[in-house]
Each structure stands twice: as structure tokens, then as C-alpha cells.
Amino acid sequence: MSGPKNVIVAQSGGPSPVINSSLRGVIEACRAQPDVFGTVYGGWHGIEGVLKEELLDLSAQDPQEVALLRTTPAAGSIGTCRYKLKAGQEEDFERVIDVMKAHDVGYFFYIGGNDSMDTANKVAQLAARRGLDLIAVGVPKTIDNDVGDSAFKLIDHTPGYGSVARYWALALQNLNEENAGSSPADPVMVAQAMGRKIGFIPAAARLADPGREWPMLIALTESGVSLAELADRVNDLLRREGRALVVVSEGFDVGDIGARKDSFGHTEFGASEVQAAQAVINYLNGVGLPVPGGARANIPGTDQRHAMIYASTVDLDEAYHVGCKAVEIAASGANGFMATILRAPGSIYTVTFDKVPLEQVANSERSFPANWIASDRLDVTDDFVAYARPLIGDDWPAIPVVDGRQRFARFERIFAPQTLPAYVPQTYRKETVK
Numbered sequence: 001m002s003g004p005k006n007v008i009v010a011q012s013g014g015p016s017p018v019i020n021s022s023l024r025g026v027i028e029a030c031r032a033q034p035d036v037f038g039t040v041y042g043g044w045h046g047i048e049g050v051l052k053e054e055l056l057d058l059s060a061q062d063p064q065e066v067a068l069l070r071t072t073p074a075a076g077s078i079g080t081c082r083y084k085l086k087a088g089q090e091e092d093f094e095r096v097i098d099v100m101k102a103h104d105v106g107y108f109f110y111i112g113g114n115d116s117m118d119t120a121n122k123v124a125q126l127a128a129r130r131g132l133d134l135i136a137v138g139v140p141k142t143i144d145n146d147v148g149d150s151a152f153k154l155i156d157h158t159p160g161y162g163s164v165a166r167y168w169a170l171a172l173q174n175l176n177e178e179n180a181g182s183s184p185a186d187p188v189m190v191a192q193a194m195g196r197k198i199g200f201i202p203a204a205a206r207l208a209d210p211g212r213e214w215p216m217l218i219a220l221t222e223s224g225v226s227l228a229e230l231a232d233r234v235n236d237l238l239r240r241e242g243r244a245l246v247v248v249s250e251g252f253d254v255g256d257i258g259a260r261k262d263s264f265g266h267t268e269f270g271a272s273e274v275q276a277a278q279a280v281i282n283y284l285n286g287v288g289l290p291v292p293g294g295a296r297a298n299i300p301g302t303d304q305r306h307a308m309i310y311a312s313t314v315d316l317d318e319a320y321h322v323g324c325k326a327v328e329i330a331a332s333g334a335n336g337f338m339a340t341i342l343r344a345p346g347s348i349y350t351v352t353f354d355k356v357p358l359e360q361v362a363n364s365e366r367s368f369p370a371n372w373i374a375s376d377r378l379d380v381t382d383d384f385v386a387y388a389r390p391l392i393g394d395d396w397p398a399i400p401v402v403d404g405r406q407r408f409a410r411f412e413r414i415f416a417p418q419t420l421p422a423y424v425p426q427t428y429r430k431e432t433v434k
Contacts, residue, residue, distance in 0.1 A: 004036060005106025005133070009058070010043030010050060012081055012112035012119065015074035015302075016143050016160030017311040018319035019111060020409065023077065024069035025323020026109050026139065027058050036331050037107065041416055046081035047110075047119060051092060051425045053099050055416040068409035070316060071399045074306040077409050080112075085119050089426045093126050100127075100134060102419050107135050107330050111323075113142035113158070114364050117338055121358035124336040137326045138338035138358050141319075143305050145200040148340075150366045154356045156343040159322055160305070162315030162391035165204035167304045168193060168247075169392055172208035175298060176216075176245060183243035188234060188284060188295035190246045192277035194304055197221055197251050199368040200388075201304075203380045205247040207392060210385050215241035217378040221251035222368050225377050227283045233378055234284060238291045246280065254279035275299055308406065314393035318351065325353040349390035 009026045011019060023042075030037040044054035056078055058066070069077060085092055100108070110120040117138045124136035140147050145161035148154040172191070179189040195201035199220030209216060215237045219230055230246070237244040254276050277297040284295040304310075318341055325339040337355040344350045372384040400407040 004034065004038040006038040006104050007040040007107040007109065008043055008050060008055065008100065008103075008105050009040065009078075009109040009111070010046045011075050011078060011141075012046040012083075012110060012116040013141070014113075014143065014305060015080060016141055016305050017073045017163040017308055018159050018315050019075055019080075019141050020069040020072045020077050021316045021319035022111050022139050022141060022159060022323035024066055025320040026111075026327055027066050027069075029324040029327035031059070033327070033331060037327075038104070041103065041105070042078035044415070045079035046083060046112075047085060047096070048081045048083045048425060049079065050099055051083075051095050051423055053102070053416075053418045053420050053423070055099075055103065056411065057414040057416055058411070060414045061411050065409045065411055068400070068407065070320065071308055071311070071397055071406075072408040073308040073311070077411055083425060083427065084115055085122055092426045093122065095423055096123060097126060097130055097132055098420060100132065103416055106133055107137075109137050109139055109326050109330070111139040111141050113140070113144070114147050114361065116141075117147070117358055117364075118362035120338070121336065121362040124358060128335070135330045135333065135335040136358070137330050137334075138361070139323055139326045140338060140340065140361075143201065144195055144198055146196075146198045146365050148361055148364055148366050150369060152343070154361055154364070155340045156351065157341060157391060159315060159319035159341075161200060162312040162318070162393070163310060164194070164201055164304055165207060165388055166312045166315075166392035167307060167310040168201065168204040169207035170310060171300070171304075172205045172245070172247070176208070176214055179243055179245055183293070185293045186296050187238055187243045187289065187291050187293045188246065188281070189244075189298060190248060190277045190280050190284075190295060191298045192248050192250055192275060192300070195221070195249050195251065198366070199223075199249055199373075199380075202247050202249045203368070203372070203384055204388055204392075206380050206385055207388060210389070214245060215243055216245040216247065218380060219246065219248045219252050219378055220368065220373065220380075221249045221253070222370075222373060223252075223377045227254060227280065230280065230378070231284055231287055234295075235290050238289055242291060248276050248280055250276050252276045252280075254283075308397065308399055311397045312391060312393040313395045313397055314391055316397060321353055325355070329355050
């Protein structure tokens with residue numbers, strides 16, 4: 001490229017406690033190379049903002065506000081979306097290219113999960129076909145830890161997972177105290193964890209009790225355990241210990257939940273008619289417990305992906321460096337890659353930051369290793385604990401507090417001038433027709 005070219009960075013999919021740390025990495029790394037990168041724009045609510053030509057000027061923001069992104073959770077700074085560029089939506093693809101041409105954009109960074117990597121890959125391919133001098137780089141993000149391959153060769157773990165794992169490691173300690181103290185009246189506590197179809201998040205509950213001292217069962221979606229089998233195991237624990245903790249994946253099979261789907265086609269368990277933990281306690285209380293009292297549910301919502309105080313400092317640091325690595329990849333002229341985290345072999349936890357082709361991770365979906373599920377199917381193994389333990393770190397994040405409240409980043413609403421005709425994304429036009 002001749003001379004600095006402008007940048008668009010955008011976010012997609014569900015938020016995480018560290019998504020803004022990656023955004024900060026992109027912004028600061030671009031600012032550090034003014035001879036390569038021009039104005040940095042944020043797509044307002046992801047690719048939707050690009051389609052609508054709603055581009056927040058991030059270069060115009062106070063550097064102190066950018067620095068505060070480290071401890072600003074979720075995606076409120078520039079917004080996210082669940083809009084997917086699908087095959088056949090040619091007008092959407094052409095619109096993306098038109099917006100990038102109109103604003104002299106030479107670099108596109110997309111922060112998100114497997115669907116987002118697919119979008120980044122499609123934009124990179126289309127730009128190449130159109131002869132547009134554009135470099136597209138993906139920045140991984142998902143609390144589910146489902147991007148990549150099951151051999152952990154493409155990426156060891158995704159930014160966001162370590163913080164949600166830490167949430168469950170610490171929250172379960174509190175729930176255990178509750179259950180131990182109130183067990184004469186409430187002997188069974190069923191806690192529901194996020195994790196669409198994959199068990200990495202509920203598995204992290206084992207980090208709260210690595211010595212296996214508690215009466216705890218962990219029911220992953222992949223376990224293949226039925227409600228009846230789970231109830232039998234719970235009752236066995238009650239007879240032996242007098243109380244039981246049960247961590248259940250939101251995707252655990254409890255039958256028809258009246259599923260609601262998002263625009264990516266994924267089940268939104270928190271918005272469906274029935275949630276797994278409720279179905280489990282209904283079943284347990286229905287068949288009866290061998291001790292006095294009943295089962296009760298604890299269903300954390302989106303707080304497990306935005307409670308900043310639970311964020312892992314390891315996760316925050318790695319998310320930042322992944323954003324910086326994406327900029328390094330782009331500055332080198334490499335197009336169509338995702339920044340990645342690779343774990344070095346050995347007993348001491350260290351990682352390196354590298355790149356993998358977007359086409360290898362686009363729409364990829366790793367599975368939870370079967371050998372990490374305990375033989376009784378209601379726990380995870382020590383190998384999983386060894387994998388996940390370094391990701392949650394050892395320290396609390398340093399969150400600025402002003403007047404008793406957390407101080408989050410707040411950007412000024414400075415947008416690039418709109419030069420193109422107004423545009424309605426294709427999917428929304430179809431929904432309107434319906």
C-alpha cells in the first residue's frame with residue numbers, strides 16, 4: 001500500500017469481559033504506526049455499522065478513554081451485533097466494499113467467534129476479487145472456547161474463556177458455602193452455566209474444588225446423561241453427604257425447552273421458554289429427595305460474561321496482545337489471517353502469539369475432548385484442570401472506581417461523515433417483508 005490507509009475495527013457476537021482489551025490492542029498498535037495506519041474507525045455495532053456507514057472515529061478519542069478499555073466489560077464502547085453476511089447476500093457484500101472505498105479503508109479487523117471469522121474471511125476474499133487493496137485480519141473472541149480445532153493446534157484458547165472460567169471457579173466457592181450452610185432446608189443447589197453446545201464453561205466449576213472435596217456433579221451437554229440418571233446420582237450423593245451441588249450446562253438435554261434462535265441460528269438458552277436448571281430441579285423435586293428439603297436453582301445470566309471484577313488478568317493481557325498481534329499481521333501485509341494464541345509445551349504456562357489462515361477457522365467449532373470427561377460422565381478429569389487452571393490467573397483486576405462506581409471507558413460520539421446513500425441490511429429487508 002502506498003501511504004497510510006484507514007482502518008475499520010468491529011465486534012460481533014456475544015460480549016465478554018475482555019473483548020474491549022482486544023479493541024484497545026488494535027487501537028493502540030495502529031496509533032503506534034502512523035506511517036502505516038491512518039484514521040481508526042469503529043464499526044458501530046459490528047458489521048451492521050459498516051453496512052449503515054456508521055463509523056465511530058476512534059482516532060479522535062482521548063487516549064485515557066482508550067486505556068480504560070482494559071477494564072471496561074461487554075461491548076458498550078463500540079457495540080456488537082449478531083448479523084451474519086451469508087452466501088447470496090451480494091448487496092451486503094458490495095455495500096461493505098463501497099463503504100471501505102468511500103473511507104479509504106485498507107485494513108479491516110473483526111473481533112469475534114467462528115461466525116465472525118467467516119465474515120472476515122468472506123470480506124478478505126471479496127476484496128481480493130474486486131481488486132481492492134484491503135487486508136482483513138480476525139481477532140478471536142468467545143467465552144465458549146469453541147473456535148479452532150479439538151487438537152488445540154490452531155488456537156489453544158480464545159480470549160474471554162479464561163475470565164468466564166474464573167467467574168465459575170469463584171462463584172462456585174460462594175455457592176458451596178450457601179449450600180453447606182443451608183442444606184437442612186435446601187440440600188440441592190443446581191447452578192446453570194453458559195456454553196451453547198460445548199462444556200468448557202461448566203467444566204470450569206471443577207477449578208473451584210480441584211481436590212474434589214465437595215459433593216459436586218458437573219453435567220456437560222456432551223455427557224449423554226439423562227435426567228433420570230442425573231437424579232439417581234444426586235440422590236446417591238444426598239444419602240452419603242446430605243447435600244449436593246450440581247453444575248449443569250445450559251445445553252444439557254432436558255427435553256423440549258421451547259428453543260429460541262438468534263440470527264446466527266444458535267439457540268438462545270437464556271431466552272427460551274424453559275431453562276435447563278429449572279427443568280432439573282422440577283424433575284428432582286418431582287421424583288423426591290431422600291432427605292428433607294428441596295432442590296433450588298441458581299441461574300446466572302449475562303453477568304458471567306460481563307462481571308468485570310471476575311475477569312482474569314491473564315485473559316486481559318492475552319486479549320490485548322492478540323489485538324496487537326492482529327495489527328502486526330496486517331502491517332506485514334498478510335491478508336486473510338486470524339491472530340492466535342499457542343501454548344508452549346512444558347509445565348510452566350507460557351504462550352506465543354501467531355497467525356492462522358482465516359479459512360481454517362471460519363465456522364470452525366471445536367468439541368470438548370472426550371478424554372477430559374470423567375468415566376462416570378458427571379465430572380471432568382485432572383487433565384482438564386491442568387489445561388484451564390493457568391487461564392484464570394491469580395490476581396484481581398485493578399478496576400478504577402470513582403464516587404463508589406466503576407469507571408468505564410466512554411467515547412465521544414464522533415462519527416465519520418456519511419457520503420453514501422442510506423442502506424438497510426438485506427436480512428432486515430427480508431424480515432420486514434415477512
